[in-house]
Amino acid sequence: xxxxxxxxxxxxxxxxxxxxxxxxxxxxxxxxxxxxxxxxxxxxxxxxxxxxxxxxxxxxxxxxxxxxxxxxxxxxxxxxxxxxxxxxxxxxxxxxxxxxxxxxxxxxxxxxxxxxxxxxxxxxxxxxxxxxxxxxxxxxxxxxxxxxxxxxxxxxxxxxxxxxxxxxxxxxxxxxxxxxxxxxxxxxxxxxxxxxxxxxxxxxxxxxxxxxxxxxxxxxxxxxxxxxxxxxxxxxxxxxxxxxxxxxxxxxxxxxxxxxxxx
Amino acid sequence: xxxxxxxxxxxxxxxxxxxxxxxxxxxxxxxxxxxxxxxxxxxxxxxxxxxxxxxxxxxxxxxxxxxxxxxxxxxxxxxxxxxxxxxxxxxxxxxxxxxxxxxxxxxxxxxxxxxxxxxxxxxxxxxxxxxxxxxxxxxxxxxxxxxxxxxxxxxxxxxxxxxxxxxxxxxxxxxxxxxxxxxxxxxxxxxxxxxxxxxxxxxxxxxxxxxxxxxxxxxxxxxxxxxxxxxxxxxxxxx
Numbered sequence: 001x002x003x004x005x006x007x008x009x010x011x012x013x014x015x016x017x018x019x020x021x022x023x024x025x026x027x028x029x030x031x032x033x034x035x036x037x038x039x040x041x042x043x044x045x046x047x048x049x050x051x052x053x054x055x056x057x058x059x060x061x062x063x064x065x066x067x068x069x070x071x072x073x074x075x076x077x078x079x080x081x082x083x084x085x086x087x088x089x090x091x092x093x094x095x096x097x098x099x100x101x102x103x104x105x106x107x108x109x110x111x112x113x114x115x116x117x118x119x120x121x122x123x124x125x126x127x128x129x130x131x132x133x134x135x136x137x138x139x140x141x142x143x144x145x146x147x148x149x150x151x152x153x154x155x156x157x158x159x160x161x162x163x164x165x166x167x168x169x170x171x172x173x174x175x176x177x178x179x180x181x182x183x184x185x186x187x188x189x190x191x192x193x194x195x196x197x198x199x200x201x202x203x204x205x206x207x208x209x210x211x212x213x214x215x216x217x218x219x220x221x222x223x224x225x226x227x228x229x230x231x232x233x234x235x236x237x238x239x240x241x242x243x244x245x246x247x248x249x250x251x252x253x254x255x256x257x258x259x260x261x262x263x
Numbered sequence: 264x265x266x267x268x269x270x271x272x273x274x275x276x277x278x279x280x281x282x283x284x285x286x287x288x289x290x291x292x293x294x295x296x297x298x299x300x301x302x303x304x305x306x307x308x309x310x311x312x313x314x315x316x317x318x319x320x321x322x323x324x325x326x327x328x329x330x331x332x333x334x335x336x337x338x339x340x341x342x343x344x345x346x347x348x349x350x351x352x353x354x355x356x357x358x359x360x361x362x363x364x365x366x367x368x369x370x371x372x373x374x375x376x377x378x379x380x381x382x383x384x385x386x387x388x389x390x391x392x393x394x395x396x397x398x399x400x401x402x403x404x405x406x407x408x409x410x411x412x413x414x415x416x417x418x419x420x421x422x423x424x425x426x427x428x429x430x431x432x433x434x435x436x437x438x439x440x441x442x443x444x445x446x447x448x449x450x451x452x453x454x455x456x457x458x459x460x461x462x463x464x465x466x467x468x469x470x471x472x473x474x475x476x477x478x479x480x481x482x483x484x485x486x487x488x489x490x491x492x493x494x495x496x497x498x499x500x501x502x
């Protein structure tokens with residue numbers, strides 16, 4: 001497991017969630033979760049299916065807005081800016097600052113270049129075409145994909161392998177220079193080698209971004225994260241340093257889940 | 264609603280962990296017997312019993328190999344975490360300690376064969392007393408380990424001081440005997456080595472106590488246990 005960078009103890013958290021509740025219609029899916037995310041750290045959210053971890057992740061860039069029946073209460077802040085309520089920041093701006101990578105690679109049916117250039121184009125983040133070329137190249141470099149695709153930038157993004165597509169989606173997410181990247185089971189559709197590449201990438205990206213990852217693979221949480229949060233039935237049961245969670249968890253429930261005694 | 268059970272969802276995982284636990288329990292039992300027999304051989308000047316101890320040592324070595332293999336297997340195939348991980352890692356370390364304890368018992372037995380050919384010497388009584396204390400502590404600590412009892416392990420750990428004190432006074436007693444009657448030097452030198460063997464058993468028992476505490480609680484005992492075995496300074500001229 002990668003070592004956490006030396007943290008200034010007083011360093012402000014990048015994102016803070018306090019008492020976040022989510023209802024899907026009458027059903028309370030998330031029962032008041034408070035959790036802070038430190039800058040330049042990877043936080044893994046683990047827990048059995050239906051525990052609320054993906055629901056919680058989607059609260060962090062207001063993806064739940066797109067689900068009609070979902071209502072969110074509580075507050076989430078990004079560097080002090082409120083995500084919900086009357087003073088909330090513009091969701092479009094928010095999603096530029098908080099990018100997302102999904103379970104299944106979902107490149108647009110456009111060229112590799114256009115996939116990465118999409119965000120900078122709609123947000124107007126480039127001066128001229130040379131600058132846009134530079135942004136695309138840098139994003140693909142950071143995603144570890146440049147050398148594999150530099151001669152086929154104008155081929156379809158959907159034509160490359162699954163692992164490459166997922167790294168393309170990561171390149172697309174980082175092209176708009178977000179501050180936080182959310183990942184919802186980014187490796188569950190990938191083979192072990194592609195998974196290893198994405199995990200290595202996550203570790204490198206941590207230098208510049210704050211990363212929050214939902215994963216069903218306990219070993220992946222152990223490998224890539226510095227902090228791990230365990231969710232169960234809509235509650236945050238335990239959060240701690242990943243090393244502590246996997247060697248001596250404080251809660252019986254956490255221990256039962258990670259050791260596979262949960263039935 | 265999901266609940267936490269004592270058992271893993273995958274039954275063969277439980278079986279693998281049980282195999283490891285049972286092998287360790289068996290190894291522990293064998294070694295306790297070895298130590299008891301070695302002390303009895305010293306006390307009763309019983310060379311047959313001493314030979315039995317020496318000949319049985321390979322069984323403990325084999326048990327250790329089996330435990331090492333099982334540990335590697337569980338680590339490779341199951342990637343254990345949390346209490347499972349602690350149990351597996353500690354099994355490896357404790358098996359190492361037990362193997363050393365058995366070696367010390369066999370070594371004591373080997374020296375007793377020489378002692379039995381020489382006239383008895385008086386410090387043997389103190390040595391046997393120390394041996395019985397260490398054997399008792401070892402039994403306690405192995406039970407604490409095998410039953411996940413952190414408190415009992417701590418209690419045994421704190422009693423290692425008694426062993427160190429006995430060892431220090433035995434050291435002086437043996438020195439005195441050798442000075443008074445140089446004809447006892449051969450016997451007394453062997454006694455000295457046996458005393459060291461037994462003192463080392465006490466130290467390994469302490470290690471096992473620390474592992475028991477770690478397995479049960481997830482915390483390491485970091486505070487240094489005070490060492491009051493002063494024999495290392497014996498004979499130093501005071502200012």
